[in-house]
Structures are given as C-alpha cells and as structure tokens.
Amino acid sequence: MLNVNNLYKTFAPGTVNEVKALIDVSLHIEEGCFTAVIGTNGSGKSTLLNAIAGSFKPDHGRINLFEHNITNWPEYKRASLIGRVFQNPFAGTAAGMTISENIALAMRRGKRRPLTAAITSRIRDEIAERVKTLKMGLEDRLDNPIGTLSGGQRQALTLLMASWLRPQLLLLDEHTAALDPKTAAKVSEITKEIITREKLTAMMVTHSMQQAVDLSDRIIMMHRGRIVEDLRDEMKARVRISDLMQTFERVQKLDLFDQSVAEILEQQFV
Amino acid sequence: MQFRQQEKGKYLLVHASGRLDASWADHFSSTFKEYIRQGQHHILLEASEVSYLSSAGIRALVQVVKSIMAVQGSFQIIRASSFVHQTLQMTGFESWLKADFPDDLPAEDTEAQIPDESPFELYQLNGSTAMQLSVPATWVPWKAFNSNNLSSIRFGHQDFALGIGAPHQSDQDASMHMGEFLVVGGNVIYQPPREGDKPDFLLPEKAYLPEMHCLQALHCTGDMPHLLRFSPKGNKTYFGLGELAEKVLTETGSALAAFVIFAEIDGLVGSSIIQSPGLLKEDRIIPFPDIKEWLSFCGERVFPRQQALIFGMASKGLDGKKSPLLAGSTMHKNLFLHAHAAVFPYLPIESGVIKLKSVTEKLFKGPPPMALLHLLEDSRPSTGLGESTLIRGACWYTAINTNQEDTIWA
Numbered sequence: 115m116l117n118v119n120n121l122y123k124t125f126a127p128g129t130v131n132e133v134k135a136l137i138d139v140s141l142h143i144e145e146g147c148f149t150a151v152i153g154t155n156g157s158g159k160s161t162l163l164n165a166i167a168g169s170f171k172p173d174h175g176r177i178n179l180f181e182h183n184i185t186n187w188p189e190y191k192r193a194s195l196i197g198r199v200f201q202n203p204f205a206g207t208a209a210g211m212t213i214s215e216n217i218a219l220a221m222r223r224g225k226r227r228p229l230t231a232a233i234t235s236r237i238r239d240e241i242a243e244r245v246k247t248l249k250m251g252l253e254d255r256l257d258n259p260i261g262t263l264s265g266g267q268r269q270a271l272t273l274l275m276a277s278w279l280r281p282q283l284l285l286l287d288e289h290t291a292a293l294d295p296k297t298a299a300k301v302s303e304i305t306k307e308i309i310t311r312e313k314l315t316a317m318m319v320t321h322s323m324q325q326a327v328d329l330s331d332r333i334i335m336m337h338r339g340r341i342v343e344d345l346r347d348e349m350k351a352r353v354r355i356s357d358l359m360q361t362f363e364r365v366q367k368l369d370l371f372d373q374s375v376a377e378i379l380e381q382q383f384v
Numbered sequence: 385m386q387f388r389q390q391e392k393g394k395y396l397l398v399h400a401s402g403r404l405d406a407s408w409a410d411h412f413s414s415t416f417k418e419y420i421r422q423g424q425h426h427i428l429l430e431a432s433e434v435s436y437l438s439s440a441g442i443r444a445l446v447q448v449v450k451s452i453m454a455v456q457g458s459f460q461i462i463r464a465s466s467f468v469h470q471t472l473q474m475t476g477f478e479s480w481l482k483a484d485f486p487d488d489l490p491a492e493d494t495e496a497q498i499p500d501e502s503p504f505e506l507y508q509l510n511g512s513t514a515m516q517l518s519v520p521a522t523w524v525p526w527k528a529f530n531s532n533n534l535s536s537i538r539f540g541h542q543d544f545a546l547g548i549g550a551p552h553q554s555d556q557d558a559s560m561h562m563g564e565f566l567v568v569g570g571n572v573i574y575q576p577p578r579e580g581d582k583p584d585f586l587l588p589e590k591a592y593l594p595e596m597h598c599l600q601a602l603h604c605t606g607d608m609p610h611l612l613r614f615s616p617k618g619n620k621t622y623f624g625l626g627e628l629a630e631k632v633l634t635e636t637g638s639a640l641a642a643f644v645i646f647a648e649i650d651g652l653v654g655s656s657i658i659q660s661p662g663l664l665k666e667d668r669i670i671p672f673p674d675i676k677e678w679l680s681f682c683g684e685r686v687f688p689r690q691q692a693l694i695f696g697m698a699s700k701g702l703d704g705k706k707s708p709l710l711a712g713s714t715m716h717k718n719l720f721l722h723a724h725a726a727v728f729p730y731l732p733i734e735s736g737v738i739k740l741k742s743v744t745e746k747l748f749k750g751p752p753p754m755a756l757l758h759l760l761e762d763s764r765p766s767t768g769l770g771e772s773t774l775i776r777g778a779c780w781y782t783a784i785n786t787n788q789e790d791t792i793w794a
C-alpha cells in the first residue's frame with residue numbers, strides 16, 4: 115500500500131541551521147491500517163507526512179502509493195490520492211463559502227470541472243446525509259458560511275471533506291491539537307468512525323498518547339529524524355500509555371550514550 | 385495536621401495535632417510511610433491534640449499499621465484525645481490505644497547521642513563457611529555465538545548465579561533470546577534482550593526447577609552464612625556498591641566472595657544487553673555508535689527509592705592479572721566486580737537478623753521486577769555518574785572457593 119524507502123531530508127544543508135529532519139526512514143503501511151505517529155517536538159513527524167504528501171522533494175529515497183511511484187509527483191497530483199487535515203481548523207476550508215459549497219469543492223477534488231458547478235438537489239441530499247453522520251446538527255446549516263462555525267465543527271467538516279472521495283491515504287497532522295479537550299475528544303471519535311466506516315488507510319500525527327493508544331492500529335515513534343519504535347499487532351494491543359512514556363524516556367536517554375560511554379562499556383562490560 | 389517527631393531508643397515518638405480526616409489522610413499515611421522507609425519500625429503516636437478522626441482517617445491508620453506489621457514493627461496510640469479514643473473504641477480498634485508510654489521508653493531523645501554508632505551490623509547465620517564456584521559458560525563480549533558453548537543449568541534453592549542466557553523453551557531458538565540474568569536462591573530473574581521488555585522471572589516450585597541455557601555463567605551453590613545490615617547514620621547517608629563489596633571481602637578474609645544485597649536504592653548505574661549475542665556470527669569488536677544497538681546505558685542514576693535485589697561476585701584480584709569475567713574497578717583499588725541488579729518497587733524489610741529466603745518469598749509475592757541492570761562504574765571526569773549506591777538494606781555474603789582460577793583470571 116504505502117511504501118517509504120530510505121527517505122532522507124536535510125533542511126538548510128551545509129549551514130549552521132542544518133537540520134537532518136529525516137534520516138533513512140523506511141516504512142511499509144498496509145491497506146486499511148490506521149497508524150499513529152508520535153514523537154518529541156522536531157522529531158520529523160510533520161516532515162514525514164509532508165514528504166509523503168509532496169510538499170517538498172526528499173533528498174533521497176522513494177515513495178510508492180499502491181502501484182504508483184509518486185516520488186516525483188507534484189503535490190497537486192498526489193492530492194488526487196491523498197486527503198489531508200492540518201492542525202489549524204481554518205486551513206482546509208474557505209471561510210466565506212457555505213458548508214455545502216466547501217464540500218462540493220472537495221467532491222470535485224482532482225477532477226477537471228469548473229469550480230462553481232451547480233449543486234444539484236441530489237448532491238445536496240448526499241451532503242446532508244453525510245454531514246448528519248457527524249452528529250453536530252450541521253446538516254441544518256448547510257447554507258451558512260463555514261467561517262461562522264467553531265473550530266471543532268470546522269475540523270470535523272474538514273475531516274469529512276478530506277475523506278469524501280475515499281482517498282487512498284488520509285494524512286492527519288495534529289488535527290485535534292488546536293481544539294479544547296472536549297471538542298478534541300469528539301473530533302477524535304469522529305476520526306475513528308470515519309476511518310473505520312470508510313476502511314481508510316491513515317496516518318495521524320498526535321501528541322496525545324491516549325489518542326495513539328485508543329484510536330490506532332499501529333504506533334510509530336520518531337526521534338531525531340528516525341523511526342525508533344514501531345508497535346503493531348499484538349505489541350500494539352498490549353501497549354499502555356506508561357509504556358510509551360518509558361519508551362520516550364529511553365529514547366531521549368539514548369542521546370546521552372556517546373563515545374565516552376562506549377569507552378566505559380568497553381572497559382567494564384564483561 | 386502537624387507532626388513533631390523524637391527518636392527515643394527503638395521508638396519514634398510522633399506528636400500529631402489537628403484533624404485526621406479525608407483532607408489529611410493521604411498526608412498522614414505518606415508521612416508515616418516515610419518514617420517506616422527511614423527504618424522507624426516502632427511508632428508511638430501521641431494523639432492528645434488530634435481533635436477529630438473520620439473514617440478516612442481510620443483507613444489511613446489501618447494502612448500505616450499494616451505496613452508496620454509487615455516489617456514486624458509496633459504501633460501504639462498514646463494519650464488519645466477523648467474524641468479519638470471514643471471513635472477507635474466504637475470502631476473496634478481499641479487495641480491500638482495505650483494509656484501511657486511504654487516502660488522501655490528512654491526519657492531523653494536518643495537522636496544525636498551516639499555519634500560514633502556504626503552504620504553496619506554484622507550477624508553470623510547458619511550454614512557452611514564457603515561456597516564452591518563453577519564457571520560452566522565463559523562467553524565474553526563480543527565473541528561469535530556457538531551453541532556448543534551453551535551450558536544448561538537447573539537452579540535449585542541453594543543456587544546463586546549471574547550471567548547471560550535464555551530460559552529453556554523447547555519450541556524456540558535460544559540464540560535469539562540471550563539476555564542477562566541473576567539467580568538468588570534458585571529464583572531466576574531474566575531480562576529479554578529487547579529494549580523496553582520487562583524482566584521475566586522463574587521460581588523453583590515443588591518439583592520444578594528453573595532451567596537456563598547459559599552463554600556466560602558464574603554459578604555457586606551453598607549457603608550465605610554471613611549477614612551485614614547497613615543503614616544511614618550521621619553523615620553517612622548512602623553506601624557504594626564497591627564499598628559494600630570491599631567490606632564483604634574484608635569480613636570473609638577471602639580472595640573471592642559472593643554477595644546478595646537487598647536494599648533501597650539511592651541510584652543505580654548500569655547497562656543492559658538489548659540485542660542477543662546469539663546473533664553474533666563472528667568474533668567482533670563493536671565500535672561506537674554500533675554498540676548502541678547491543679547495549680543500553682542508563683544515562684543517569686536510575687531507580688532512586690525503589691528496591692534492588694543484587695547478586696554479585698567480588699575479588700581483590702590475583703597477581704595483577706586481568707579478568708574476562710570480573711571488571712576491574714576504576715573507583716576502588718584492588719577490587720574486581722561483576723554484579724547484576726533486579727529492580728522492584730520499594731519493599732521495606734524488618735531490621736536485625738533476617739533470612740534471605742523469607743525476603744525472596746515476600747518479594748516474589750509482590751509486584752514483578754521493573755528492570756534488570758548489569759552494574760557499572762562511570763568514573764568519567766565531571767560527567768561521570770559514579771557507582772551504584774544504596775540507602776539501607778541487607779547484604780548476605782560468603783567466601784568462595786574455586787578451582788577455576790584459570791578461567792576467571794586471564
């Protein structure tokens with residue numbers, strides 16, 4: 115399904131600001147798998163998702179999505195296969211347009227048709243029906259500008275739009291992080307519902323271990339541009355938040371293991 | 385609530401004042417658990433100024449009394465206020481109440497009275513005077529794995545060992561699972577060679593004796609006839625592992641000794657195998673950074689306030705030789721050490737003479753081990769973590785005889 119092979123990305127190479135954001139990252143994600151991506155700040159989570167979405171070209175490596183080698187595809191071309199939701203609830207939608215207009219746009223994503231095609235009553239019914247599944251009462255407000263909605267409502271709609279055409283891959287980058295805890299929980303729940311119902315393959319960056327443990331099928335932990343832990347199947351099933359915390363600690367400690375420690379071990383490890 | 389405490393002989397006299405209700409219950413029990421941790425096992429609660437006692441307060445008292453009884457201590461409430469007195473009587477806890485101080489309570493505070501009191505107590509137990517050491521498996525880092533060099537050992541109640549190996553499993557390739565272990569009185573604690581995995585343990589039970597396939601093993605059989613108790617006194621607030629090992633060597637007067645330590649941890653320093661040496665196809669020197677894939681390093685002094693069960697072997701050395709199985713200390717002169725520590729949640733033990741067997745029985749009935757470390761000394765200038773240190777506990781030890789000097793000393 116998704117195959118990432120030996121991906122490297124260095125920002126500002128050769129300068130004092132050089133950051134190795136991805137170092138030899140390889141990852142195979144199976145169809146229908148919901149993968150949570152966790153890790154410390156700056157560990158490369160967003161960079162990995164951006165590389166997959168085509169926001170920039172990696173320095174090295176290959177990305178395959180289904181039968182396509184998309185490594186050299188431009189971002190807009192990948193958008194026909196990949197749905198995205200960002201942290202900012204205001205990023206994915208046009209504030210001045212109504213709910214139904216925004217959704218109608220999303221329905222035409224990747225298709226060569228005029229942007230302002232009429233919303234037929236059949237399409238309108240379909241929109242209302244799907245919006246109803248969010249259980250937010252938004253189906254009665256389809257003609258309201260989306261800018262009048264709360265962050266949580268907008269994020270739920272963005273999610274619905276991003277998954278409307280059953281993208282081959284759904285990428286979520288901390289899409290609940292800007293919401294208040296209660297709304298975040300609601301949007302998490304909707305996320306799980308949509309992904310399960312539509313049988314989507316998805317990757318979700320999150321800082322919430324709870325979310326990672328509760329929602330996903332698989333958990334990947336990143337640190338300093340590398341995947342340092344990959345929990346799946348029965349390992350994922352038994353993992354608890356405290357285990358993830360311990361892994362975080364352990365991984366951070368690994369930074370303290372330098373040449374001088376190696377010398378101690380060489381002397382003393384018998 | 386407020387507490388004021390005085391040490392009087394074996395007793396800790398605590399004057400409490402205020403209301404022991406739901407809001408203060410947690411504070412109360414954590415204060416008293418801290419007393420127990422500090423080795424105060426006989427507590428007198430002077431409760432003339434405790435004005436109120438609720439059910440939550442009684443629950444806190446029950447908890448405290450339970451912890452004290454677990455270490456064979458005593459607890460009495462002296463001069464209870466009439467409200468406390470009445471409440472305890474009505475709830476059936478009048479046995480805690482005493483009208484007045486016990487007769488053996490010294491009048492004076494004893495705290496700062498004996499400045500020269502030793503932090504050590506030595507006891508002689510039963511058992512033969514020395515154990516026999518065998519070294520049935522002698523792998524050293526990072527030699528190629530050869531299954532012919534594995535040695536299968538069954539551990540019974542008199543066995544003590546440390547090394548690298550894997551539990552006997554008929555359906556699995558042991559080479560994949562070589563990790564560090566220690567054995568105390570036949571109880572095996574084994575760390576699978578995968579970072580983040582919890583240590584496993586195998587206990588001898590009736591006809592069942594735990595069996596390990598050992599790649600490296602220092603194995604001795606017999607009794608631990610000596611006991612050393614140590615606890616902070618005056619300026620002495622912790623005990624280094626090397627210091628305890630030296631004490632064991634001095635007390636036995638032996639060139640080689642084995643010891644088991646059960647103690648509250650101040651901080652441990654060590655590493656663990658995180659990839660099975662069974663995967664080594666050829667002899668290797670593993671340089672940095674590749675070594676990070678084989679060994680973890682604690683990075684800081686770890687597991688303070690938890691409980692360690694340590695098995696170790698110590699020697700004064702032999703004619704300036706090096707040893708492939710005992711690491712030369714960088715912080716203590718003429719000391720060679722190899723010790724593995726299993727870490728458990730804190731578990732207080734009674735003071736004085738105590739049997740190792742009763743300690744391990746109690747230990748393995750409780751929560752499982754949290755970690756297993758191969759202890760190291762880190763004497764890097766300025767950034768070094770030092771050696772593993774302990775706060776209070778017990779050390780059982782014995783002199784060791786061996787006819788395998790050639791194996792131990794290169």
Ligand SMILES: Nc1ncnc2c1ncn2[C@@H]1O[C@H](COP(=O)(O)OP(=O)(O)OP(=O)(O)O)[C@@H](O)[C@H]1O
Pocket residue numbers: 125126133134135153154155156157158159160161162
């Ligand atoms: N466009 C860019 N230019 C320069 N450096 C960048 C750029 N994007 C990311 N970085 C750097 O690359 C590293 C990885 O960033 P990334 O955004 O992937 O981290 P993250 O894991 O998503 O962190 P967070 O949890 O904070 O979102 C960081 O050190 C970041 O500063």
Ligand SMILES: [Mg+2]
Pocket residue numbers: 159160161319
């Ligand atoms: Mg990010």
